[in-house]
Amino acid sequence: MQPTLRTVRVDGLSLRIRTTPGPGSPASPRSPYVLVHGLGMTHRYLDRLRAELAADAVVHTVDLPGYGPGPRPRIQLGVEDHAALMVEALGELGVRSATLVGHSMGVQFVTEAALQSPALAERLVLIGPVVDRLRRTVLQQAVSLAHDTLRESASANRIVLGDYLQTGTRWYLRQLRSMMDYPLERAVERLRCPVLVVRGGRDPVARRAWCQELATRAPDGALVEIEGQPHVVQHSAAARVAAEIVAFSRRTALPS
Template identity: 90%
Template sequence: MQPTLRTVRVGGFTLHLRTTPGPGSAVSPRSPYVLVHGLGMTHRYLDRLRAGLAADAVVHTVDLPGYGPGPRPRIQLTVEDHAALMVEALGVLGTGPCTLVGHSMGVQFVTEAALQSPALAERLVLIGPVVDRLRRTVPQQAVSLAHDMLRESASANRIVLGDYLQTGTRWYLRQLRPMMDYPLERAVERLRCPVLVVRGSRDLVARDRWCRELVTRARDGVLVEIAGQPHVVQHSAAARVAAEIVAFSRRTALPS
């Protein structure tokens, strides 16, 4: 089913949210999934995952201010700013408690949103989390990303490069520094909800040691590694990632 687009204005900024209804929600209500993109990206590389998760529950995908079509904000927005805007927008939608799913820099957005609004986040899914605290320099990340793109599928690279061009160099660079500065490992330590970390086994951006460290730092964390997949694993192995997220959601669900 095609998602329904809603444009939400909060704090003078515009967020685009696409909602895909889940089956049987009236009979057996399940909390929705909220999918959040990474640096330079939009909802497009989350579409396959959205379709897989919609078989289980309602799915909302978020395009944050400055990403996708439309004007770029005139000021720099931090990770904390984006998270606050997302929390407010989801409040406008009336989503209630949900499973927040982020990819790459989107991991930072959903983690911060869970810290700002613990009642919103029943659980977190961190796919390809950045930035590794032992590789927190722009050259290191640039080299890792360039090498990873050689491992991505042609369809993933088309979406990534298309979104990068649409986002533009200026906004990309303005968001790069907040991403590099956000201390994800310390933020994860403060989370109250269960955390699932997902990585592709061939991901050079979110490496095994770093992902295992995040799981260890979380109060209730678990790691899933998808064999043979690179950084954009939610696109290249969407069905497997969706199945792991649904299983995690059901395993950590509160008794009705």
């Protein structure tokens, strides 16, 4: 089913949220999924995952201010700012509790949202998390990203390049500074909800040791690897990633 697009204005900034209905008559209501993109990206590379998860529950896909079409904010927005905007926008749509799913820099956004609004985050799914604390330089990240490009499918690379061009170099670089500075490894230690870390088995950006460290640092964390897949694993192996997320959601659901 096609998603419904709504634009929510928060503090003069626009967030575009696409909502895809879940199953028609589930036996018991399930909390929604909220999907959040990474640096330079939009909802588009999350569309395959969105479609898979919509078989289980309602899915909201967020485009944050400055990403995709439309004007760029005149002010600098850090990870904390984006998280606060997202929490408020979801609240305006009536989303009070959800499974928050982020990819790459989107991991930072959903982690910070969970810290700012613990009631919103029933659980977190961190796909291809950045930035590895042992590889926290722009050069190291650029080399890893270039390496990953050679492992991605043509369709994934087309989406990534198209979104990068649309977002633009200036906004990308402004956001890059925030991404590099965010201490994800310390943030996950403060989480109060279950955490699932997901990585592609051939992801050179989010490496195994780093992902295992995050899962271990989280008070209630687990790691899943999708064998043979690169960084944009939610696009290349959407069905497998969705199955892991749904299983995690059901495994950590509180009794009604």
